[in-house]
Amino acid sequence: MMLKINDLNTYYGAIHALKGIDMEVDEGEIVSLIGSNGAGKTTLLNTITGVARAAKGTVVFKGRDITNIPSYAMTKLKISISPEGREVFPELTVEENLRLGAYIVKDKGAISAGYDRVYDLFPRLKERYKQQAGTLSGGEQQMLAVGRALMSSPELLLLDEPSLGLAPNFVLMIFDMIKEINKQGVTILLIEQNANMALSASDRAYVLENGKVTMSGEAKKIASDPKIKKAYLGLG
Amino acid sequence: MLAQQIFNGLALGMGYALIAVGYSLVFGILRLVNFSHGAIYAFGAEMAMVFIGLNFGIVPGIIASMILTGILGIAIDKIALEPLRKKHSMPIASLITTIGVSNIITNLLIVFLGSEKRNFPQLFNFGSVKIGSVVISSTQIMMCVVSLILMGVLVFIVYKTKIGLAMRASEQNAKAANLMGINVNFVISFTFFLAGMSATIAGALVGGYYQIVYPNMGFMAGLKAFAAAVLGGIGSLPGALLGGLIVGVSESMAASFMGSTYRDSIAFVILIIVLIVRPHGLFGRKGITKV
Numbered sequence: 001m002m003l004k005i006n007d008l009n010t011y012y013g014a015i016h017a018l019k020g021i022d023m024e025v026d027e028g029e030i031v032s033l034i035g036s037n038g039a040g041k042t043t044l045l046n047t048i049t050g051v052a053r054a055a056k057g058t059v060v061f062k063g064r065d066i067t068n069i070p071s072y073a074m075t076k077l078k079i080s081i082s083p084e085g086r087e088v089f090p091e092l093t094v095e096e097n098l099r100l101g102a103y104i105v106k107d108k109g110a111i112s113a114g115y116d117r118v119y120d121l122f123p124r125l126k127e128r129y130k131q132q133a134g135t136l137s138g139g140e141q142q143m144l145a146v147g148r149a150l151m152s153s154p155e156l157l158l159l160d161e162p163s164l165g166l167a168p169n170f171v172l173m174i175f176d177m178i179k180e181i182n183k184q185g186v187t188i189l190l191i192e193q194n195a196n197m198a199l200s201a202s203d204r205a206y207v208l209e210n211g212k213v214t215m216s217g218e219a220k221k222i223a224s225d226p227k228i229k230k231a232y233l234g235l236g
Numbered sequence: 237m238l239a240q241q242i243f244n245g246l247a248l249g250m251g252y253a254l255i256a257v258g259y260s261l262v263f264g265i266l267r268l269v270n271f272s273h274g275a276i277y278a279f280g281a282e283m284a285m286v287f288i289g290l291n292f293g294i295v296p297g298i299i300a301s302m303i304l305t306g307i308l309g310i311a312i313d314k315i316a317l318e319p320l321r322k323k324h325s326m327p328i329a330s331l332i333t334t335i336g337v338s339n340i341i342t343n344l345l346i347v348f349l350g351s352e353k354r355n356f357p358q359l360f361n362f363g364s365v366k367i368g369s370v371v372i373s374s375t376q377i378m379m380c381v382v383s384l385i386l387m388g389v390l391v392f393i394v395y396k397t398k399i400g401l402a403m404r405a406s407e408q409n410a411k412a413a414n415l416m417g418i419n420v421n422f423v424i425s426f427t428f429f430l431a432g433m434s435a436t437i438a439g440a441l442v443g444g445y446y447q448i449v450y451p452n453m454g455f456m457a458g459l460k461a462f463a464a465a466v467l468g469g470i471g472s473l474p475g476a477l478l479g480g481l482i483v484g485v486s487e488s489m490a491a492s493f494m495g496s497t498y499r500d501s502i503a504f505v506i507l508i509i510v511l512i513v514r515p516h517g518l519f520g521r522k523g524i525t526k527v
Contacts, residue, residue: 049415075417087412089405100405103398104417152417 008057019211032198035208084160090134101151118147139170195232199223247376249484250383254438255461256476258431274458275341280305281439309432345451359444469520
């Protein structure tokens, strides 16, 4: 078990945003978390990464309790994130953004291997390595956010809404890349509003509603559930 | 006469520039005008004098004061400002806090050292250079040289080192910087340390120039340096340098051509004019947004 979340509770002010989440991610899996706006998906990710504080419950990564550790300690544990809204550093170049992804990496060879890996996955970033990140298109910024997260050679990659606001061809491409990154041995926890794409790319999935897990299991089974089809897939 | 005043003003302006970079560094990372920076500058100058008085020697005395003043900067942030950030309080609360901290520092200096003006040793004394009718003292030359070197060091740190990259990243998006593994609170402490060190060098240079230091010396100098930072475009290091020089030269001109009563107000008159024409300052970036 790589990531195990037990009875996680988080409050945003007076709002009880997560009401006892239980979840598991195994090594090598792509697990997706689907749910409508406000269901608590990003809050869950924020709680895992220490951006929001858990009031109750635990987050265990590879046997180690990491509940409420500071955000800056995540990359050292080999967990990294491509956050919602991409959050690239707009006035820094593509290369500087990537360099920051490897901030905790001391070995120069590992850093240049990181650049090679990212430029290999996203050749377009290589073409634009001197360009300021703020001048990239939304899709390119998303590639940068994912690439930046890979620079610390994570074992677990958290992706928050990687397809949000992207043109359809970019959405397809990002999902291809997610599968490719997974094949390279990176475990992925994927948060998506595009449930269709997420379920077709994942091994397993969790459905989040009002801060609770209402369904979980194999992605294929969830995709064929009539309720899910109706609520999230725009079918039925 | 004119050329002489320009040179006098340039030397003085370098001092303002070194104070102004402190405003710019901290503003860059926190979007906060640290109004205690003038008092930090006075603290640096006073402590340099205390250490020199303890027979440290001039250069070690200034270095000891730089370290102590840098630590003061970190302490201000840790004790007074970081708790406010943690509570996500309104920006105005931090701003008023820095004004309060400024008064606390100044008054502690008065309590422990007395409010009178004290003689500060002349730092550089190897005669003067005469070009035509213009006499430039060794103090003025060294003020320019030391300030330019320090500016170069700061630019190098911010644009060429890893911690500088972390500073620029934290400035643009603190949350994302944290997620990259950067301890943003450490970066902020480092920034306050740099600001305190630069202010001490400014305090020692200006103290050595007038051969005088006193607890309230940071009040007017701090305000003028703030004007210089805004004039140049707050957050920008070259802007702080240019702003400082403009303030220094105009002050020197005003003092000699309009009478010394105008010297303290001219910086603000120029500030207002520049801001009407260029609201972001001379080197300011448009659309700085708080992220």
